[in-house]
Every structure is written in C-alpha cells, then in structure tokens.
Amino acid sequence: MSDVLQERPARSGGRTPTVVRLLVLATFVVILNETIMINAIPRLMESLHVTEQSAQWVSTAFMLTMAAVIPTTGWFLQRVTTRQAYALAMGAFIVGTIVSAVAPTFAVLLIGRIIQAGGTAVMLPLLITTLMTVVPEEDRGQVMGNVMLAISVAPALGPTVSGLILQVGSWRLLFVVVLPIAALVTVFGLRKMINIGEPVISSIDWFSVVLAALGFGGFVYGLSLFGEAKSGLGIGFVVAGLAITAVFVFRQLKLQRTDSPLLDLRTLKVGTFRIALGLTAVGFLAMLSAMVLLPLYLQNLRGLSPLQTGFLVMPGGLAMGLLGPTIGRLFDRFGARPLVIPGAIGMVVALAGFTQISATMPYWQILGLHVLLMLSLAAMFTPVFTLGMGDVPAHLYSHGSSILGALQQVAGAFGTALVITILTTRVTSLTAEGVAIADAQLSGMRIAFIVATVIALFTIILALRLPNRPTTSSEGEVSAPVH
Structure with missing residues (x-):
C-alpha cells in the first residue's frame, strides 16, 4: 500500500518523526487521564452516594484493565496497521470518556473507565514500537527523551489539573474537558498518520487471552488489597494470579514452537x-x-x-x-x-x-x-x-x-x-x-x-x-x- 513506510529512514539529526509526535500527543492525553481522578474521590462519594472503598474502584478498575490488556498488545500491534491501532485505541478512549462523563450511576462510570483503560493500554506500546521502527539507532536517545518529556509531565500535571478543575465544577468536568482534546488529537492524528510496516496475519489463542487477563489482573488486584482488612484475600489473589501467570508462560513457550504466541x-x-x-x-x-x-x-x-x-x-x-x-x-x-x-x-x-x-x-x-x-x-x-x-x-x-x-x-x-x-x-x-x-x-x-x-x-x-x-x-x- 502506498502509505506504508517499509524502510527505516536515514539519520534525521535527532528530529522526532511526525508519526511519533502524533503518538506522543495522544499518549500524553491518555496518561494525563490516568492520574486526573486522584482528587475526585470525595466528590464521587457525595454525588453517586458510594463509600470511599467503592469510589477507589475508579482507579482500581482502570489499573486492572491495563494489567489485563497490555499483555495482548504484542499480538495486536503485529496484527493491525498503525492507523488501525491508533483509531481503535483513541476511539475506545473517547467512547469511555463519553460514558464516564454522562454516567448516571457508579456502575456506569466504572464501565466508562474500563473502556478508557482498554484504549490507554494500547497507546504506550504502540508509541514505543513505532519509535523503535522508524528512528535510526543513533538518534533514538534524543527522540526517546522527547517521548519521556510527554509521558513524565502528564502524570505530574494530572493531580494539579484535576484540583484546579474541581475548584470550579463537578467531577464530570474532568471528562468533559478531556473529551474535545482527545477528539481533536484523534482527528488530526488520523489525517497525518502513516502506517509503519505491514501487518502480520495470525490467529489469536483465546486461551492465552483468558490466562493473561486472569493471571495479571488477579495478581495486580491482590496487591491492591494489601494494607486493607482484606489482606488475607489479597494474598489469595496474588498466589492465584502467579499460578495462572505460570500457566500463561508455559502456554506461550509451547506456542512459540509454531511462532504463534500471544506474548513472545x-x-x-x-x-x-x-x-x-x-x-x-x-x-x-x-x-x-x-x-x-x-x-x-x-x-x-x-x-x-x-x-x-x-x-x-x-x-x-x-x-x-x-x-x-x-x-x-x-x-x-x-x-x-x-x-x-x-x-x-x-x-x-x-x-x-x-x-x-x-x-x-x-x-x-x-x-x-x-x-x-x-x-x-x-x-x-x-x-x-x-x-x-x-x-x-x-x-x-x-x-x-x-x-x-x-x-x-x-x-x-x-x-x-x-x-x-x-x-x-x-x-x-x-x-x-x-x-x-x-x-x-x-x-x-x-x-x-x-x-x-x-x-x-x-x-x-x-x-x-x-x-x-x-x-x-x-x-x-x-x-x-x-x-
């Protein structure tokens, strides 16, 4: 196809390629969203009539979804084009943002956060994979430094930005403010985005998907319970998560013999x-x-x-x-x-x-x-x-x-x-x-x-x-x- 970049470009003197700039901008938006809810817990408790423990799930559910989805992105990014991965990731993030902004109940808000996290989980692996593909080895340090600028500043700004927004409005404004920014980034990105390499046609091992979700998700959820009255339950989830992850590892080693692992x-x-x-x-x-x-x-x-x-x-x-x-x-x-x-x-x-x-x-x-x-x-x-x-x-x-x-x-x-x-x-x-x-x-x-x-x-x-x-x-x- 004409818009596919198949060869690594010549040295660019450390300039960040346009495709990487677009992915950095999108990644900045989704990572900012990851920490922007930190100061909103008291408002959620009051508005949606939930306990503090329940309200914390807006962060816990996001974290669990990230842990469950990220192990599948290695297969996913090889299966689709750069534009398709970008469109699907940002599309999921936007849908999740809309659902969260209009959520009438806490359960709907959680669904919105889970959808957001699904899109967020794809962006950083997509960014790093694209950078390593299009940037010559001698320039990668400087370009990676520009990437680190964005992904380091975003979480640092999150709590401060949310604190300022909550001074003038409800927690819903946190999503309302992010929504048009994400939409503009997505539209502009799709207009300028080029495909990097050719997708590889391969089947997905759904058993591995289930193992990854239960293993990584269970382990991370168990860790989140430590320090609470449910520490005993947390230990159980951690042990179960590690056991399932071990099965996942053996499954990948077996699938590698036929070059079809979910995570190589x-x-x-x-x-x-x-x-x-x-x-x-x-x-x-x-x-x-x-x-x-x-x-x-x-x-x-x-x-x-x-x-x-x-x-x-x-x-x-x-x-x-x-x-x-x-x-x-x-x-x-x-x-x-x-x-x-x-x-x-x-x-x-x-x-x-x-x-x-x-x-x-x-x-x-x-x-x-x-x-x-x-x-x-x-x-x-x-x-x-x-x-x-x-x-x-x-x-x-x-x-x-x-x-x-x-x-x-x-x-x-x-x-x-x-x-x-x-x-x-x-x-x-x-x-x-x-x-x-x-x-x-x-x-x-x-x-x-x-x-x-x-x-x-x-x-x-x-x-x-x-x-x-x-x-x-x-x-x-x-x-x-x-x-």
Whole structure:
C-alpha cells in the first residue's frame, strides 16, 4: 500500500518523526487521564452516594484493565496497521470518556473507565514500537527523551489539573474537558498518520487471552488489597494470579514452537533487555513509593490541601520531563552507563533522605528530595528504555514494549502494596501500644522509605552490569518468525 513506510529512514539529526509526535500527543492525553481522578474521590462519594472503598474502584478498575490488556498488545500491534491501532485505541478512549462523563450511576462510570483503560493500554506500546521502527539507532536517545518529556509531565500535571478543575465544577468536568482534546488529537492524528510496516496475519489463542487477563489482573488486584482488612484475600489473589501467570508462560513457550504466541517471551533471551526490565521495575517501585507516601504525609500530617500537594510535587515531574531531551542527547553521545549509574545513586540518596521525614521537615527539603528523585529517574529511564529495546530483535519490538508496559503496571501495583502494607502494619502496631496516630504514621512512613531505599540499592548493581551501547544488531540473537 502506498502509505506504508517499509524502510527505516536515514539519520534525521535527532528530529522526532511526525508519526511519533502524533503518538506522543495522544499518549500524553491518555496518561494525563490516568492520574486526573486522584482528587475526585470525595466528590464521587457525595454525588453517586458510594463509600470511599467503592469510589477507589475508579482507579482500581482502570489499573486492572491495563494489567489485563497490555499483555495482548504484542499480538495486536503485529496484527493491525498503525492507523488501525491508533483509531481503535483513541476511539475506545473517547467512547469511555463519553460514558464516564454522562454516567448516571457508579456502575456506569466504572464501565466508562474500563473502556478508557482498554484504549490507554494500547497507546504506550504502540508509541514505543513505532519509535523503535522508524528512528535510526543513533538518534533514538534524543527522540526517546522527547517521548519521556510527554509521558513524565502528564502524570505530574494530572493531580494539579484535576484540583484546579474541581475548584470550579463537578467531577464530570474532568471528562468533559478531556473529551474535545482527545477528539481533536484523534482527528488530526488520523489525517497525518502513516502506517509503519505491514501487518502480520495470525490467529489469536483465546486461551492465552483468558490466562493473561486472569493471571495479571488477579495478581495486580491482590496487591491492591494489601494494607486493607482484606489482606488475607489479597494474598489469595496474588498466589492465584502467579499460578495462572505460570500457566500463561508455559502456554506461550509451547506456542512459540509454531511462532504463534500471544506474548513472545523470546525477548527475555536478550540479556540487556532483562537488565533493563530489572532497572525499570525498581525505578517504578521507587517512583510509586513517593507518589503514594508523600500525598499522605503532606495532607494527613502537614494539613495541605490536595491542590497544594499537587503544586508541591509538580516541579519534580516537570523537571523529570524537561530533562528528558537533554538526557536523550547525552545518551546518543556518551552511552548509557555515564547516565544510569549516577541516576541509580541519586535515586538511593533521595529515598534515603526521605527516611528522615518528620512533622517539621522544611518544605524546601521535601521539594529538593523529590526533584532529586525525579531527575535521577529521568537519568535512568530514557537510556534504559532505549538500550533495552535497542537490543531486542526488530520483529519482537511490539512484544518487548508489551512486556515493558506490563512490568510497569505490576511494579507500580507492587510498590503501592508494599509501602501501604508497611505503613498500616506499623500504625496498627504502635497505636495498639498507645502511640499517637500522627507519630505512628510518621514511623510507618520512615520504615516504608527505608525498605524502598534498600531495594533501590539493587539498581546500582544492575546499572554496573549494563552495557554502554546496544550489544546486538537490529536482527538480534533471536530468529525471526516464519509466516
């Protein structure tokens, strides 16, 4: 077909191709939506007459859908054209946004959020797969840095944007504001979008789809129950999820013999990609630890409003995003190790600083530690994503990006469950001994940050094992499938 790009373009001096710019813009919109509901829980409780536990499902359902859908995107992105994937993903997101905006009941709102999440789950793997296909290896760092700018700034702006919108209207405005932006991005994108490569005709193994949904979804849901009165039930879901995921893995290994897996695990044969996954997992755990604990600390113990909290943590997210293009250029010039090793050390230092959190810690110190954490993560993520995916064989890009996306969801859920469990366990223990609730919460937060710091130490070890440049050719070490 005439609008299909079949060959990688010549070096562009780090300029971001139009197709990647369009996907970045769309991804920014859908990721912004992921965090925009954080401040809306009290309004939902009042408007739809639900409990706080029920209202939290607007986030939980979104997270579960992402965890269940992302493992299928490797197959999906090989099966359809770039334009079709973009249209289906943004179309689902728009439909979900409309349903959520007009939802008469909480159940309908949940359905809308699930539809939104289905579209969101496709966008980041589509973006990464397209970037790796159309951008020459020598320019990928800078272009990936531009991508990181968008996907880092979006979640940082989410709570602040929602706080501002909720000052002037109801929670429905959060969807009403996003809807025309998403529609314009979709229409403009479809007018300019080109197809990258040819789709591969293959059948889908529905048993694998069910296993992925139950395995990944059950595991993430179980983690979300930790720290509540249902921790025992959470352990059950986690164990069941891991067991089903194991069956899913064996199923994929069997299907790989006929080159028809839902998620091709041959990407895990690439050593650099495995190290990148480890660094990504711990990095997301560290980021989620701060994202969960800092708002609790600032609002419950320091008395700040959600909007004030959003403004305090926003500079870290903005700094992380704005540094992305610079980090990308440095990676293209010097390689990964000069960036990732200092980034890993900086992350450990920042988390160690948060272990000294107190009821009187100056706000400038909290701000400084958070900015240091975000800048350190920026120094890690852009090189790690680029280097890890760069060593994956080209025909497995979509599967590599799917595994990376699924790992982010699992690491985020695990990080949240870990710190919340530590916090609630410590608070319960100390309050039973007669310790004031505020002092008990501070103690729990310190211990949670100590555990996160210890885990983060492993990133330094992994960073030291990371090669400076891709170690395989674009064809990689894994044989291409035969179709």
